[in-house]
Amino acid sequence: MTDHAASTLVLSVDAMGGDQGPAPVVAGLALFLDRADSDVHILLHGDQDQLTPLLAKRKIASRVTVVHASDVVSMTDKPSHVMRHGKATSMWSAVEAVRSKDAAVCVSCGNTGALMAVSMIRLRKAEGVNRPAIACLWPSRNKTGFNVMLDAGADIRADEEDLLTYALMGTSYARNGLGLARPRVGLLNVGTEEHKGRAELKVAGEMIAKAAPHGDFDYIGFVEGGDLPSDRVDVVVTDGFTGNVALKTGEGTANFISDSLRAAFKATPFSMIAALLAATSLRRLRRKIDPRRVNGGVFLGLNGTVIKSHGSADATGVAAALDLAAQLGRSSFADKLAARVASAAVHAQDDATEEAAKTSGASKDT
Amino acid sequence: MTDHAASTLVLSVDAMGGDQGPAPVVAGLALFLDRADSDVHILLHGDQDQLTPLLAKRKIASRVTVVHASDVVSMTDKPSHVMRHGKATSMWSAVEAVRSKDAAVCVSCGNTGALMAVSMIRLRKAEGVNRPAIACLWPSRNKTGFNVMLDAGADIRADEEDLLTYALMGTSYARNGLGLARPRVGLLNVGTEEHKGRAELKVAGEMIAKAAPHGDFDYIGFVEGGDLPSDRVDVVVTDGFTGNVALKTGEGTANFISDSLRAAFKATPFSMIAALLAATSLRRLRRKIDPRRVNGGVFLGLNGTVIKSHGSADATGVAAALDLAAQLGRSSFADKLAARVASAAVHAQDDATEEAAKTSGASKDT
Numbered sequence A, B: 001m002t003d004h005a006a007s008t009l010v011l012s013v014d015a016m017g018g019d020q021g022p023a024p025v026v027a028g029l030a031l032f033l034d035r036a037d038s039d040v041h042i043l044l045h046g047d048q049d050q051l052t053p054l055l056a057k058r059k060i061a062s063r064v065t066v067v068h069a070s071d072v073v074s075m076t077d078k079p080s081h082v083m084r085h086g087k088a089t090s091m092w093s094a095v096e097a098v099r100s101k102d103a104a105v106c107v108s109c110g111n112t113g114a115l116m117a118v119s120m121i122r123l124r125k126a127e128g129v130n131r132p133a134i135a136c137l138w139p140s141r142n143k144t145g146f147n148v149m150l151d152a153g154a155d156i157r158a159d160e161e162d163l164l165t166y167a168l169m170g171t172s173y174a175r176n177g178l179g180l181a182r183p184r185v186g187l188l189n190v191g192t193e194e195h196k197g198r199a200e201l202k203v204a205g206e207m208i209a210k211a212a213p214h215g216d217f218d219y220i221g222f223v224e225g226g227d228l229p230s231d232r233v234d235v236v237v238t239d240g241f242t243g244n245v246a247l248k249t250g251e252g253t254a255n256f257i258s259d260s261l262r263a264a265f266k267a268t269p270f271s272m273i274a275a276l277l278a279a280t281s282l283r284r285l286r287r288k289i290d291p292r293r294v295n296g297g298v299f300l301g302l303n304g305t306v307i308k309s310h311g312s313a314d315a316t317g318v319a320a321a322l323d324l325a326a327q328l329g330r331s332s333f334a335d336k337l338a339a340r341v342a343s344a345a346v347h348a349q350d351d352a353t354e355e356a357a358k359t360s361g362a363s364k365d366t
Helices: A022-035 A048-058 A079-085 A090-099 A112-123 A160-178 A199-215 A240-265 A269-277 A279-289 A315-330 A333-365 B022-035 B048-058 B079-085 B090-099 B112-123 B160-178 B199-215 B240-265 B269-277 B279-289 B315-330 B333-365
Strands: A009-014 A040-046 A064-068 A105-108 A133-139 A146-150 A184-188 A218-223 A235-237 A297-300 A305-308 B009-014 B040-046 B064-068 B105-108 B133-139 B146-150 B184-188 B218-223 B235-237 B297-300 B305-308
Touching: A009 A022, A009 A090, A009 A315, A022 A040, A022 A048, A022 A315, A040 A048, A040 A090, A048 A064, A079 A112, A090 A105, A090 A112, A090 A305, A105 A315, A112 A297, A112 A305, A133 A160, A133 A240, A146 A160, A146 A240, A160 A184, A160 A199, A160 A235, A160 A297, A160 A315, A160 A333, A184 A199, A184 A240, A199 A218, A199 A333, A240 B240, A305 A315, A315 A333, B009 B022, B009 B090, B009 B315, B022 B040, B022 B048, B022 B315, B040 B048, B040 B090, B048 B064, B064 B090, B079 B112, B090 B105, B090 B112, B090 B305, B105 B315, B112 B297, B112 B305, B133 B160, B133 B240, B146 B160, B146 B240, B160 B184, B160 B199, B160 B235, B160 B297, B160 B315, B160 B333, B184 B199, B184 B240, B199 B218, B199 B333, B305 B315, B315 B333
Parallel strands: A009 A040, A009 A105, A040 A064, A105 A305, A146 A235, A184 A218, A184 A235, B009 B040, B009 B105, B040 B064, B105 B305, B146 B235, B184 B218, B184 B235
Antiparallel strands: A133 A146, A133 A297, A297 A305, B133 B146, B133 B297, B297 B305
16 A cells, blocks of 8 residues: 655554644644655545645645545544444544554544554554553753653553553653663652652562663662652653643643743733743743643554644644654654563563572572 | 640640751741731740750740750651650650640641651541541632642552542631632542543542532542642542642642743843843742742641641741641631541431431332
């Protein structure tokens, strides 16, 4: 089915599932294609009759192939329903293009639960992964401007094995998404002292510390909620319940302060003049902490890369998710991640064998 | 032992346990006494030789009785150690004054774990409370400027019964601390739909909904991290692990934005002028979201009220914690809270009896 040259990077985009339908998706696509390399091609999944005029208007029809899908996953559809009855949806079609290797990465603004469910059944979990995770970028004091946090809500549970896998997947993402050679990994807890928190966190910490030398990352131990925007860590590992609450708490706090700031600038004539004078600097700050710039939760641990863009993303947000998709597609991220997880399993096996040999050796001596 | 008139409000203050020793505590005390009613008296626990000159300097010796304690709980002392060997510490002495009814409320800047441990063994859990909780105030869009969140980290676990107790204790605190007649309670989860999240949250939600009519509060269902600063809820209930991560994430995000804002105002000459012009409005905003203003986690569910002030609190922070202590002391908060929890248990018993009667009635009919 692929009719593009070998060097072409093909991205698969679900045009339909967002809150505002296909218009902001196509607008974001135009923004992205304008700055993307000329060898990027898009497979755009959705209703042909709606998409064709939108593409013509944005003058990007030549770089986009529409893949017609008659049905749409709505924001209220339950994942189980979509898994059974969703074959004709644009979301299903978009994920399918990654499964068939027609596209390197899939991007969708649709219903998160449904997208994870469809991705799971079509792409399947990668070897050695029990629970896939969603990784998000968190604005931080680090040089790159971001930290990676996972799981942001793919699963509400994670045991110590899952947390180890998240550490491996998160470092792979930090390497390929943020360009960090040796990411620092921290485990989210209610205190940094070793005796703090849940028992499974202590076990997970020991497992992650053991995997660090083979995995080309540093384990810095427990971190707290306050470290999410800090520069002492690059990858923050947690279960999807805690991660989702933290993510939404951070977003909610940022919005609250930003609204309060806007109100403060309207409080007096002086402050209104001040707002004008400070406009450029404040715009720079806004860009720095703008949630649209970090749009795109990445599903990790599947045989293929799927990016969940925010449901209410505008053109800027959609374009940011596509930038990330292009970067991960170029670096063959999914293959590299799978190799990392598999290699860790081999090392763990080796360590266990070595340990067993030592133990049996010791027992012979005594 | 009490030598104050019946109408006097006596507060018990641990002078020693904070990061910077007794000086900021005494400074905060002076700030507080300056604005407090003249019938407020303080029992100040700590090293007499250090405290006497500090009190003289602040000219507040007449309103303060020093209770000498030779030992201090350090920030690194383990709670178990303090429970066994802490009888001579200022923290122990400060809690003891609430147990003996010499003081209405205890305030300490010391080690949270140790303070909770000492409070538990000296004050004991109130009737019907399995796990005490720490409630904190969260800056919000509500008219009062705050929401209540609990548990902020007293315990890393909470089952459905505990979450129900937290709802009852949190509403009692919102009534007495924020003056809300009928607080709205939400349960923190990863989504607002009924099928979302952990199984125990669904059960807890049903139990809280059932208790709402007798408890003079409204249950609004699941809320998300983004609702913590929102105006759709007054009391957010969660386990201490999630609550602690959320609290520190919110604080960390606020600090990150505040630092970035400061940097933005230094970016250009224009923005520096702007900062001067907007100074008053920005100060107002800072006051609104200043963590020192909401200083004071309240331990709920013990036979007596203990307030944990931030370890690094300055005079403003200490004074804020003392304001809260005075307010809760005046309203006989601990007694009211105990009555609420006890009455809920009675109602639950009545409901169960009624249900049983109905069921047995129904079985007779069939």
